[in-house]
Amino acid sequence: MSNTLDTLAAKLAEDTLKVMDETGQDRLFVEVGDVLAAASQSLEEAFLTEVRVRLAERKARQFLVGKLTEHRKKAKATESQ
Template sequence: MSDTITSLAARLAEDTMKVMDETGEDRFFVEVGEVLGAASQSLEEAFLTEIRVRLAERKARQFVVKKLTEHRSKVKAIEKQ
């Protein structure tokens, strides 16, 4: 995949994620993908990959934060005893 497609897809994915966060429309990226697909299948594929990676990272980060929060709560409870 060309550097141009990769960089355009990454920037568009970042902007799309911002819109999704602000509007609460968690499937907005699907609409953007459809618009891209009508014009450039290559850019659509790169964009969807960028979105999936970002969504996966976000979910994994939430999991990590949750585990750390739970651990710290347990440690504090033990220290209070």
């Protein structure tokens, strides 16, 4: 059962994030969670965890890209001096 739960939650999280990206509705996952809560608390919790993990990973990647961009700008400025 756990494998099914994890698989469904992961797929639903991926699909929800795609819709969020396309529509700009950044809190859509909360609404989907509410729908799930009425039917399955277990799936709701797994889904919300999957969404939060993916959103956190996105933020971390944005942070890394920013740091690398900053580093490269500094390196390029140093090279041109």
